[in-house]
Amino acid sequence: MKSNTNNSRSVNSTVGGAKRPPRIPIGHWLGVLPFFVFSGMFLIAPTLVLAYRSLEGPEGGLTLDNYRQLASDTVMNSYGMSIKISLTTAILGGLIGFVIAWVVSMGGLPPRFRLITTTFSGVAANFAGVPLATAYVFTLGRVGLVTALFKMFGVNLYKTGFSLYSFFGLTLVYLYFQIPLMVLTILPALDGLKREWREAAENLGATQIQYWRYVALPVLTPSILGTMILLFGNSFGAHATAYALTGGLFDLATLLIGRQISGDVLHNPGLGYAVAMGMVFIMAFSIFIYSILQRRSERWLK
Amino acid sequence: MTTTPVSPAIATNKRPVTTQRLGSWLIYLVVSLYFLIPLAATFYWSLRGKKDVLSFEAYRKLFADTSFLPAFSQSIINAIATIFLCLLIVVPTAYWVTLRLPKLRPVVEFITLLPFVIPAVVLVFGIIRLYSAPPLLFTATYNSSRVVLICVYVCLSFPYMFRSVDNGLRAIDVRTLTEAAQSLGANWVTILFRVIFPNLRVALLSGALLTFAIVIGELTIALYMAQHTLGPYMSDLTRSKVYEPSAMAIVAFAITWAAMGIIDFVGRGASRQAQKTEAE
Amino acid sequence: MNKKFAFQLFALFVIAATVLSACGGAAVATEAPVAATEAPVVATEAPVIATEAPVVDPMAALYEAAKGEGMLTTIALPRDWCNYEAVFNGFKAKYPGIEVNELNPGAGSGDEIEAIKANKNNTGPQAPDVIDVGLAFGPSAKADGLIQPYKVATWNDIPDSAKDAEGYWYGDYYGVLSFSVNTVEVANPPVEYADLLKPEYNGQVALSGDPLASNAAILTVWAAGLSTGATGDAAAQAGLEYFKKLNEAGNFVPIDGNSKTVGIGETPVMIDWNYNSMLNNVNLAGNPEVVTNVPTKGSLAGVYVQAISAYAPHPNAAKLWMEYLYSDEGQLAWASGFCYPIRYNAMMAAGTVPADLAAQLPSTEGAFFPTIDEINAAKAIITTGWPTVVGVTVEKPAP
Numbered sequence: 016m017k018s019n020t021n022n023s024r025s026v027n028s029t030v031g032g033a034k035r036p037p038r039i040p041i042g043h044w045l046g047v048l049p050f051f052v053f054s055g056m057f058l059i060a061p062t063l064v065l066a067y068r069s070l071e072g073p074e075g076g077l078t079l080d081n082y083r084q085l086a087s088d089t090v091m092n093s094y095g096m097s098i099k100i101s102l103t104t105a106i107l108g109g110l111i112g113f114v115i116a117w118v119v120s121m122g123g124l125p126p127r128f129r130l131i132t133t134t135f136s137g138v139a140a141n142f143a144g145v146p147l148a149t150a151y152v153f154t155l156g157r158v159g160l161v162t163a164l165f166k167m168f169g170v171n172l173y174k175t176g177f178s179l180y181s182f183f184g185l186t187l188v189y190l191y192f193q194i195p196l197m198v199l200t201i202l203p204a205l206d207g208l209k210r211e212w213r214e215a216a217e218n219l220g221a222t223q224i225q226y227w228r229y230v231a232l233p234v235l236t237p238s239i240l241g242t243m244i245l246l247f248g249n250s251f252g253a254h255a256t257a258y259a260l261t262g263g264l265f266d267l268a269t270l271l272i273g274r275q276i277s278g279d280v281l282h283n284p285g286l287g288y289a290v291a292m293g294m295v296f297i298m299a300f301s302i303f304i305y306s307i308l309q310r311r312s313e314r315w316l317k
Numbered sequence: 318m319t320t321t322p323v324s325p326a327i328a329t330n331k332r333p334v335t336t337q338r339l340g341s342w343l344i345y346l347v348v349s350l351y352f353l354i355p356l357a358a359t360f361y362w363s364l365r366g367k368k369d370v371l372s373f374e375a376y377r378k379l380f381a382d383t384s385f386l387p388a389f390s391q392s393i394i395n396a397i398a399t400i401f402l403c404l405l406i407v408v409p410t411a412y413w414v415t416l417r418l419p420k421l422r423p424v425v426e427f428i429t430l431l432p433f434v435i436p437a438v439v440l441v442f443g444i445i446r447l448y449s450a451p452p453l454l455f456t457a458t459y460n461s462s463r464v465v466l467i468c469v470y471v472c473l474s475f476p477y478m479f480r481s482v483d484n485g486l487r488a489i490d491v492r493t494l495t496e497a498a499q500s501l502g503a504n505w506v507t508i509l510f511r512v513i514f515p516n517l518r519v520a521l522l523s524g525a526l527l528t529f530a531i532v533i534g535e536l537t538i539a540l541y542m543a544q545h546t547l548g549p550y551m552s553d554l555t556r557s558k559v560y561e562p563s564a565m566a567i568v569a570f571a572i573t574w575a576a577m578g579i580i581d582f583v584g585r586g587a588s589r590q591a592q593k594t595e596a597e
Numbered sequence: 598m599n600k601k602f603a604f605q606l607f608a609l610f611v612i613a614a615t616v617l618s619a620c621g622g623a624a625v626a627t628e629a630p631v632a633a634t635e636a637p638v639v640a641t642e643a644p645v646i647a648t649e650a651p652v653v654d655p656m657a658a659l660y661e662a663a664k665g666e667g668m669l670t671t672i673a674l675p676r677d678w679c680n681y682e683a684v685f686n687g688f689k690a691k692y693p694g695i696e697v698n699e700l701n702p703g704a705g706s707g708d709e710i711e712a713i714k715a716n717k718n719n720t721g722p723q724a725p726d727v728i729d730v731g732l733a734f735g736p737s738a739k740a741d742g743l744i745q746p747y748k749v750a751t752w753n754d755i756p757d758s759a760k761d762a763e764g765y766w767y768g769d770y771y772g773v774l775s776f777s778v779n780t781v782e783v784a785n786p787p788v789e790y791a792d793l794l795k796p797e798y799n800g801q802v803a804l805s806g807d808p809l810a811s812n813a814a815i816l817t818v819w820a821a822g823l824s825t826g827a828t829g830d831a832a833a834q835a836g837l838e839y840f841k842k843l844n845e846a847g848n849f850v851p852i853d854g855n856s857k858t859v860g861i862g863e864t865p866v867m868i869d870w871n872y873n874s875m876l877n878n879v880n881l882a883g884n885p886e887v888v889t890n891v892p893t894k895g896s897l898a899g900v901y902v903q904a905i906s907a908y909a910p911h912p913n914a915a916k917l918w919m920e921y922l923y924s925d926e927g928q929l930a931w932a933s934g935f936c937y938p939i940r941y942n943a944m945m946a947a948g949t950v951p952a953d954l955a956a957q958l959p960s961t962e963g964a965f966f967p968t969i970d971e972i973n974a975a976k977a978i979i980t981t982g983w984p985t986v987v988g989v990t991v992e993k994p995a996p
Contacts, residue, residue: 046413046505047421049406054428057465057472061443062435089984115348122341130581137526137577138570139352141534145555146359146566149857153358153563157800157850158782158862160358173800180851191352199527200480203520207488223337238484241426245480248433255536260852266984270807272436278810279706279731281980287439294434299427306423362861368884438708442715449719456721540701541712543670543722549701556703557677559860559881 062295069288081289090271090290094297097268100182101250104189109243111190112197119198120205133202136195143192148259151188155179180260188260189253193246200245204238236312244305248298268294356570363563375564384550389569392547393576395463396532399470400525403478406471407524411482412513415491429475437537444469445541462542470532477527485520486513526577533573656920662913664694669914671697672712672725673704677856677880679770679872680934687930688921695914698722705810706730713743713906726909727918731812732759733972735766735902744904747916749923754943758968759900766904769922770936773891773898773964774813774820777854777874781885782865789892790824790839793866799847803854803864805873808983811853816899817868818983819975823965824895833978837986844987856880859887870899871959872935889959896964900939925949932958 072078084090119129142150154161155172156179165172178184208231216226254269268290274280275287366374379385414422432440448455448465456462494516498508514521536548551569555562663669676682685697700723701708709728716724730738738744739761746764759768776793778786783801787793793802806814822836843849852858854867856877862885867874874889881887903922905915921927928938932954944950967975 043413043417046409047418047425050410050425050428053406053468054431054472054475057444057469058428058431058435058440058475060447061440062431064443064446065435065439111348114344118341118345122345123338124341124345128345133523133526134574134577134581135352137530138573140527141530141573142566142570144534144536145552146562146569147355149555149562150355150359150566152852152858152863153362153861154355156863160361161354191355194348196477196527199523200477200484202523203481203485203517204488206519207485238487241480241483244430245476248430248476252433252436254436258853269436273438274807274810275707276436276438276711277705277708278807279734279812280808280810280815280976282707282710282734282737284707284711291434291436291439295431298430298434302423302427302430306426366884438711442711445715445719445723446717449716449721449723456719456723459722462721462723540703541723543698543700553675553702555857556675557856557880559857562857 065288065295066292069285069292071285071288073283073285078285081283081285082292084286085289085293089266090268090293093266093268093271093290094293096182096266097251097294098297100185100189100267101247103186104193104250105243105246107186108190108193108246109197109239112194112242112246113201113239115194116198116201116205120202121208133199136199139195140192140199143253144255145259147188147191148256151179151184151191151260155184155187185257185260188256189250192256193250196246196249197242200242201235201238204235204242208234233312237309240305240309240312244301247301251294251298356567359563359566363560363567366560366564375560376568378558379554379561379564379568384545388545388547388550389572391545392533395467395470395546396529398467399474399532400528402467402471403474403528404521404525407475407478407482408514408517408521409509411479411486412491412509415483415486416495425479429479432473432476437535438541440469441538441541444538456542459543463544466538466542466544469538470528470535473535474524474528474531477531478524481520481524481527482517485517488520489516522581525580529577529580530573533569656917659913659917659920660692663692663911663917666911666914667694668696668698668722668911669918670700670722670724670726670911671729671918672700672727673702673706673709673729674699675702677873677876678934679772679931679936680876683930683933684922684927687926688918691921691926692917695917700725706734706812710734710738710741710743713738713908714741717908720910724908724910725906726911726915728904728906729769729901730904732768732900732902733969733976735761735904736969738904739765743907745907745909745912747905747919749919751923751940751943754940755923756939756942758966759902759939766902767923768900768939769903770931770938771898771900771966772870772872772936773896773959773961774817774868775871775874775889775891775959777859777867777869777877778888778890779859779862779865779885780888782862786888786890787866788890790821790895793848794839794842794846796846796848798866800850801865802843802848803850803852803858803867805854805867805869807853809980812899813870815976815979816897816972818979819967820868820892820895820897820965822895823897824892826894829971830974830978833975834982837979837982840983840987860885875935875957875959891959893963896961898937898961898964898966900966929954935959937961 069081070077070079072080115132118124119132151159153159156162157173159179162172179187212230213226216230221229252269254267254273257267257270258273272287272290275282275290276284363375364371364373366372366376366378410425414425435443444465445456447453455465491513494512495508498512503512534548534551535546536552539546539548540552547569551562551565554565674681674685676685685699689695689697700712704712709725709730712723712725713728728738728744744765746761748764749767752760752764752767755767759771761767776787780786783798785797787795787798792798804814804817805811808814808818818836818840819833820836821839822832822834825832825835825839827835840849844851850864852864854864854869856873858864859867859874859877860881871889871891874887878887878889903919905912905919909915923940925944928940928944929950931938932941932950935958937958938944941950945955
């Protein structure tokens with residue numbers, strides 16, 4: 016690996032030792048061209064439309080007023096709530112998902128369980144939205160199955176202050192698609208942990224914990240971080256599940272946008288678009304932090 | 318390198334293995350309960366179609382509706398097309414970003430996460446605005462709109478596909494593999510299709526499963542693009558009926574499970590084949 | 598290579614399955630069982646149309662023009678809302694040759710407006726021809742230049758307060774807010790707003806939507822305030838206080854009520870338009886039985902309006918659709934869905950409403966029909982007050 020980077024460096028240095036900016040062959044750009052064309056046409060262009068419309072006032076004409084409204088309590092609260100629930104479900108989902116992925120790949124379970132788990136994970140990830148919210152109403156709602164079960168044992172869940180229609184409830188529901196997402200996405204990384212490393216560590220007298228702390232986790236950290244930001248984004252942008260479960264009474268950014276753009280009551284689409292642009296910036300910022308963390312974690316791999 | 322630590326090391330690891338296995342079973346059981354109970358509850362309610370009695374009435378009504386299967390098959394075809402396209406675009410991109418264009422990584426990662434922060438309703442209105450007028454007139458007919466829909470789905474799958482492939486690439490030593498292949502005289506097409514793709518089996522499978530899930534159930538964009546796929550069908554059902562949606566959820570679950578089982582099986586079949594040739 | 602082949606095989610299999618199944622079904626949704634139960638009521642007035650037909654001559658020319666366009670695109674028309682199912686079926690039966698393309702039945706009024714805006718240049722199937730929106734959206738859509746004027750043949754039967762003088766938008770139907778009650782979960786169905794505060798309804802009362810996004814929900818808040826005897830703006834504030842009390846008593850369930858949540862008993866008492874509740878009861882066929890109680894104090898009527906998009910790709914089909922909606926046949930189809938058609942008073946005077954249809958509509962005696970200005974004033978108070986007064990921004994975790 017080292018020789019490769021030395022080669023490219025020697026290509027870039029001139030006779031006098033001064034550095035020339037690295038020349039990337041056109042061929043390399045061709046490899047990523049389809050990606051940029053597609054994302055350009057179907058992601059970036061609409062985002063630009065979004066940005067343009069966020070500058071539109073309710074009576075037409077351009078204004079920065081929508082962005083000024085971003086600083087209002089309502090909007091800030093909704094961003095805060097969205098970030099909170101996204102962080103919570105990303106971390107929880109990441110942890111539990113990682114454990115499950117480990118359990119089915121090297122936890123000693125029969126290999127068939129891995130196939131079942133991956134297939135189910137694929138399906139569970141699809142279950143988000145109204146079907147999932149409904150399933151939870153059937154389970155933990157006031158007339159839900161589990162609620163009824165608790166009643167049989169004399170415990171009235173809802174009198175204890177528990178409610179499905181709360182932050183806790185929403186987290187519980189979100190995890191239903193966050194965990195499978197983590198499982199499916201981190202499995203390839205777990206497969207990359209070579210058995211030889213494990214055996215070499217054991218040969219040198221390392222315990223389980225030491226193996227994980229010094230070998231496995233450092234190798235896996237970039238992948239884990241990357242997947243967690245995927246989970247964060249997934250939760251951040253979720254709308255259908257939250258709407259179905261909380262009737263828009265919960266303060267999330269995506270619900271706020273829906274109210275302005277789609278609802279029957281308020282109608283300031285420009286504000287909705289501005290809130291959406293705010294989400295784009297928050298996401299960009301998260302990626303910035305993530306790439307710093309990721310570069311740090313990759314250092315030892317080189 | 319001493320040989321004496323080997324025996325005690327193996328001996329001490331035998332006991333942790335059994336407790337480890339027990340722990341694995343326990344964790345798996347608990348998490349399985351978390352996932353299965355809501356499904357069981359949905360199934361139970363789907364049997365309440367007739368008053369006071371458990372019956373399959375809701376299922377009967379569901380299958381009596383003739384618009385269910387066409388919607389479902391449209392979604393399946395869209396999903397397969399999306400998976401193919403997405404694989405073809407994402408794998409080379411991830412490969413090049415990892416190997417040759419590391420500076421582009423933050424840009425690419427940001428773009429792949431854009432689908433999360435553009436609300437679907439905003440995205441579809443933007444798409445319609447952009448591509449409903451000449452010279453970029455793509456929304457004139459149902460089928461041309463369908464192509465646009467698939468292209469949008471490809472972009473919506475970027476986050477999942479890219480992350481899976483990226484994790485997969487990290488797990489294999491891409492650089493060494495590439496160098497080895499190059500030293501054997503392979504060009505980049507050969508490297509991609511005969512070295513990289515086969516080694517990314519698990520990652521591609523994960524990405525494919527997630528993509529399938531997204532396309533099958535997608536609602537908002539299909540609705541506004543006037544496409545008759547499964548998402549709008551299910552949404553319609555949910556709005557008006559009480560018991561049929563639960564039956565619908567269970568049926569969709571079962572069929573999606575079957576389709577994913579097939580994808581999984583196909584992928585594993587190929588991997589078994591590849592392993593055989595590797596062993597030889 | 599093996600994997601590619603297997604994928605191709607799978608794709609072929611799926612394509613084959615699609616082709617085979619596509620041979621059977623049409624892409625457009627078909628008639629569900631609901632039509633069967635409503636058909637007898639609608640069919641009784643067919644003879645009335647027969648005597649009218651020779652008079653309605655201009656429709657023939659419009660019909661030809663619409664047939665030439667070949668398609669009508671609607672949006673936000675759920676088939677179980679005011680029995681739009683019967684309306685669609687009746688239209689297709691009377692004017693064959695026009696494909697009806699139903700976009701997004703679940704769209705909100707804002708969605709409909711956005712759809713017109715986004716599809717300004719689009720003549721494809723994504724562009725809506727006609728919209729059915731909340732009363733307040735009529736004037737704003739006209740101001741934005743999104744709709745075009747058209748006066749149907751029966752224009753004069755529409756009350757002045759429910760239409761735009763220049764013909765840009767026009768009321769189509771109305772209903773009254775009522776309590777939709779699941780009789781299995783609730784032994785003693787409430788009758789008035791004051792009843793809802795009683796402890797026996799703990800954890801049972803829900804709105805039909807988000808007061809910040811749903812027309813019916815925000816009108817409910819206002820109606821609750823009206824029931825206390827307040828009027829106008831004071832009623833809006835009183836409504837907020839009412840829901841604060843309801844929430845503090847623990848009676849309020851903070852989720853979107855709909856026919857499903859009532860049917861399974863999750864929101865056994867839901868406040869919604871009478872027509873949704875009554876149709877839900879018909880659909881459920883006794884499993885369970887849902888009663889619809891219209892309160893005498895604070896009864897509020899809500900009007901929706903129709904309009905034709907200024908950018909409609911099929912303007913003649915749109916006009917024909919409007920003519921159908923405002924013909925006796927169309928109006929009575931809505932009545933069969935427990936809605937008051939806007940021409941109700943004129944039709945009652947002319948004797949064209951069958952007795953059984955009239956009987957199943959709830960009483961609108963004492964119902965308050967707010968004007969657009971009154972609605973906007975109340976809306977402003979409730980939307981700003983709801984998050985703070987009622988404070989059902991659930992479970993804000995400590996910062």
